[in-house]
Amino acid sequence: MPTALYRLTLAGILALTLYTGAAQTPAITEPPAQRDQRMAWWREARFGMFIHWGLYAIPAGEWNGATNYGEWIRHSAQIPLETYDRFVHQFNPTAFNAEAWVQMAKDAGMKYIVITSKHHDGFCLWDSKETDFDVASTPFRRDILKELADACRKIGGVKLCFYHSIMDWHHPDYTLRRGWETDRPLAGADRARFIIYLKKQLKELVTNYGDIGVLWFDGEWEEFWTHADGKDLYNYVRSLKPDIIVNNRVDKGRGGMAGMTSSSEYAGDFGTPEQEIPETGLPGVDWESCMTMNDNWGYNKNDLHFKTSEDLLRKLADIASKGGNFLLNIGPKADGTFPQQSIDRLRDIGAWMRLNGESIYGTSASPFHHTAWGRVTQKNLGKTSRLYFHVFDWPKSGLLEVHNLGNTVTKAYLLAGGQAVPFRKKGFSLSLQLPSAAPDPINTVIVVEIKGAPEVFHTPQIEAYHTEFISTMEVALSLPGGQGKAVLRYTTDGTAPGPKSSVYRGPLI
Ligand code: JFZ
DSSP states (O other), rough: OOOHHHHHHHHHHHHHHHTTSSSSSOOOOOOOOHHHHHHHHHHHHHHEEEEOOOOOTTTOOOOOOOOOOOTTTTTTTTTOHHHHHHGGTTTOOOOOOHHHHHHHHHHOOOOOOEEEEEEOOOSSSOOOTOOOSSSGGGSSOOHHHEEEEHHHHHHHHHHHEEEEEEESSTTTTTTTOOTTTOOSSTTTHHHHHHHHHHHHHHHHHHHHSOOOEEEEEEOOTSSSSSSHHHHHHHHHHHHHHHOOBBBBBGGGOOOOOGGGSSSSSSOSSBBOSSSOOOSSSTTTTTBEEEOSSSSSSSOOOTOOOOHHHHHHHHHHHHHHHHTTTEEEEEOTTSSSSHHHHHHHHHHHHHHHHHHHHHGGTTOOOOSOOOTTTTEEEEOOOSSSEEOOOEEEETTTTTOOOOOOSSSEEEEEETTOOOOOOEEEETEEEEEEEEEESSSSSSOOOOOOOOEEEEOOOOEEEEEOOSSSSSSSOOEEEOOEEEETOOEEESSSSOOOOOOSEEEEEEEHH
16 A cells, blocks of 8 residues: 555655664764863964865875866866776875874874875775775775874874865765766765765764864755754764864855854854965954965875965964954975975964964954064963064064053063063053064064053044035044043044044944
């Protein structure tokens, strides 16, 4: 009987669903203080290492004469599945040394590593029970993530995190096909089964490798993935490990390369700008800019377009001055070593961080809107605060002038070495008498200790609307970022306003 058969099938599906754990995970609620506690190590860290490593390191960016490929090579060069699968038998990074990688990250001042457990090609860097398309099927056989987890535990101070692609060009149940794909039939593919696969793999990653810090999802933008899937996956991984941190690419809320989440309706703990740094700080928002050292995420032997150490160090200060984290990428070679150019840059960054790390770790965004000579980070120490002036452009006069600072300054010194910097505070202007030449031409950090929390006055914006024939004009004053407790005073006779001048209460005629 058709009806009975239908009922039976439905019951069968239901039982299977419950058994495999694909049922919707209940939503997680979290008071702000608890969230702050969960995010604390990540906000303190400020600097991490991204690692894109997989089968694509073998062709090293080159295919049929073209040399501009990276980790997208399977897609960009339209490599048939069977051809790409052959890399599995070639993957043998005999020079891989997990402790050397973790030590290099630590020596560069990085506090976490985010490595591709699985990129879009579907290949897994660990020995997964759920697939044979993994490192255990290669001649190398060793579980790379396990060795990294052990190395992180042994060396200490570096948290292991995983990048995990939702999009999958290999799994039969990822029910989207690239236009040119002919060798992965859609018949019999089952979307729900793919989500079960995803969840089972994430359970392995979150439970078998020690204290994982972040799950960094990606490939969420394809139509395959829905907002409901995103919310559910977020809740699922948090239910496995309540204190895990999850990026916003778990859900559909990311706004393009700028990377911020468009509304609180979407899941994800931090925004993910890619290859760019926001124009200004974003108060109260957690975000992390990820960036390549050259032009590719995955190893490309012909890509020698590396950013300089100076550029990378200044980007790190720029990002910290806007309240974000910097996730800087390495694309290791197929033999298991880092490219020499990357090693050199890590070493330079480490040398600066050993002397100046205090101006990066645990700091928050600059209280100033714009400092033409460099960047500012800050740290509140209860009754006092430290302002870190990152000087990129050393003043020729030797005098660094900073205006609109309300606080009493108690001390100023070079962070590296501690040499005192003579200063004068007159009204709201601070003049620092710097050494004649920059001790560090890339970024010399000057610590300015002040009483209380930073009080910085922003120059009001003056707006006046008029028509061609002016009889009266309305003039409005405002402070960028809002007025807060500030009192605006003005004059109309061309003299500079002072404490006795008229208080602004609304547009003037
Ligand atoms: C993604 C990946 O495709 C890439 O391989 C790398 O892993 C990077 C960190 O993340 O790249 C993207 C993701 C999103 C956009 C562009 C590149 N986007 O929305 O424009």
